[in-house]
Amino acid sequence: MRTIKVASTGGFCFGVERAVKLAVSALRDGPGPVHTLGPIIHNPQEVRRLESMGLKMAGKVEDVSVGTVIIRSHGAPKEVVQDLKAGSLQVVDATCPFVNRLRDRVISLGEEGYQVIIVGQSDHPEVMSILSYAPDGSLVVQSVEELAEKGSLRSRVGVVAQTTHSIENLQRVAAYCVGVCSEVKAYRTTCQATQTRMQEALALAREVDVMIVVGGRNSANTTRLTEAAGREGTPTYHIESAAEIEALSLPVDAVIGVTAGASTPSWVIEEVVQTLQAQ
Ligand code: SF4
CATH class of the missing domain: 3.40.50.11270 (Rossmann fold)
Incomplete structure (x- = not known):
């Protein structure tokens, strides 16, 4: 069962x-x-x-x-x-007020004369919005490797992250800057809602046979949940709706974990759960 x-x-x-x-x-x-x-x-x-x-x-x-x-x-x-x-x-x-808080951090870093490093996806609308408030010479990077490649760090840098980005990556970029810059100011601008979802998804992935992550394919945090759950070694599927379940051919006796991104409405999650139960 x-x-x-x-x-x-x-x-x-x-x-x-x-x-x-x-x-x-x-x-x-x-x-x-x-x-x-x-x-x-x-x-x-x-x-x-x-x-x-x-x-x-x-x-x-x-x-x-x-x-x-x-x-x-x-x-x-x-x-x-x-x-x-x-x-x-x-x-x-x-x-979102948390995006506004990130924006205000970036503005104050610019006013204080820091070069701003935004850790996140350069083509994400939140990052494009935040970058518009950052001083000239600010950079958007997804990783330490990308930052090292760009190689144009000034002596005083401020580090922030896209709200839905991983805190570990923010820490890695900030630590790299400490190694090469004389002054580094870092803010933990990642959103607690994203971290809480991630922690629960990882714990669930370790308990179940199969993970289903429900959310838009254009949702950055849903994609990150899927990738992270998959790294736990559990077969993990990213679906947008219940209509995609049949094609997965899931075993009838499996323990299935279901989680969802921060932009997935409850009615879509409920449809997925009901369809899984009905199979
Ligand atoms: S994940 Fe939600 S609560 Fe967190 S910053 Fe984005 S919109 Fe706001």
């Missing part, structure tokens, strides 16, 4: 839940139409649900002429925020 163990921490984090609630309120209260700049969260199923309620997506501010614009939980580049504030559109800022 199949046993299913569901991680208690999987699914919406505080920042994503807040962004979705703000979007639903904007759709109710207007003025319409209501647009987000890019997908409001990295979960196609939840984005489609909100679109069915009337939410629209715009690529850039110029694409919206009337109504409301929502800044998503990842935030937006400085110039975009300035344009929005100067314009006539209603603006709902759903930037």
